[in-house]
Amino acid sequence: MARVAIVTGAARGIGAATAERLAADGFDVAVLDLDEAACADTVERVTKTGRRGLAVGADVSDSVAVDAAVTRVAEELGAPSVLVNNAGVLRDNLLFKMSDSDWDTVMNVHLRGAFLMSKAAQKYMTEQKWGRIINLSSSSALGNRGQANYSAAKAGLQGFTKTLAIELGKFGITVNAVAPGFIVTDMTAATAERIGVGFEELQASAAKQIPVQRVGRPEDVAHTISFFASEGAGFVSGQVIYVAGGPLN
Template sequence: MSNTNGRTAIVTGAARGIGAAVARRLVEDGFSVALLDLDEAACQPVVDAIGSAGGRALAVGVDISDEAGVEAAVTQVVTELGDPAVLVNNAGITRDNLLFKMSADDWESVMKVHLRGAFLMSRAVQRYMTEQRWGRIVNLSSTSALGNRGQANYAAAKAGIQGFTKTLAIELGKFGVTANAIAPGFIETEMTAATAARIGVSFEEFKAHAAAQIPVGRTGNPEDIAHTVSFLVSEGAGFVSGQVIYVAGGPRA
């Protein structure tokens, strides 16, 4: 992809799953990449693998819901890799339960990571993007934004991400900064494996049941999302902004 060499990208929740796949893909596309995660040590194997392949990457430990922590993390990225031109807000957690069983803490925890975290990270990096007159923000939503039993907190947060994304597109567009959201369907990650365990079925059975309902006949993998991120942060996607792309193996309303 053109004109990515020398640019810096930040990916949150990058220790594993979708975040790690996105980080690896962005390095392939020519970016230097900062992998942010609550567990910095968990990012190191990905960073080491990127370095061994000739790429440039940095692991940074941060709680993205902590304002001071976010500012310090972004400053570290700027110092060690350069001004960020790409931000992928991928970090997320689940605290699933039916509404009448869901605690206020479970609600707040999900909102803090998904919404407060995306807000703090986006606010921290936008100053560098607007100064450069070029930037790409990609936020991870979910098909759960359309509603999903047992996920009132997660669904609300992911729907909020979509409104947040559209507003960023309106506010930042005149500075050459685009903002888009990706809403994955069933992706094979530790999070979906944990969901299978929670409801008492094997992961293979869980995947087979999901695949039977997906038009393309399979479940997704983290690389499916990474490919979509790769397009959205490319030079050629400069006229795509404020969109929600459902990467789910079929249409979603």
């Protein structure tokens, strides 16, 4: 029987690529996003690999919605053994222009969302004595102009990751984080628009600063997540890998 993975924020971008990759690795995948209908394309990509896919609509910052979503996954696909906390939003602004809502929204989706999803999923993982939780941090955790909220949330996820690794290790559960650098997604396209630069121009400029001389693709991140989710990664826990084309910290 196939193991079950949940990927949040999986309607597009890194989440969608991760869902497809985990399906190719042999997992049945619950594709979770705010809008259930938006998950259809990713579910189709999952089922094309021969695995089962399930679209689940839920706000990861809502505890009732999260509990209902994880229960539904367990009932329809099976008990989850892999959780990828990928759901995220941007509300970029310089500190003096950042609203309370800009701060709270980013914290709620990234940090509270990862907390609620991990808490709900670990119940099943501890029973199975096997689990993988993979949190999406970011190179912005090291600091990035205009992203005080996002940087704080992504740095917070690294501390969250290390603490869960300590608490859950004895149950056969590893917890790790992936911190992408510049990845071509709708989110980075939105950043280009915000700063008034063409997306192609932004990519070309970013590539010049990256040692491997290219920007990242969602598949680059999905590949690293695939490693963390694997059977063979059972002795790797509490780690943060920067998937950024070069050393960052």
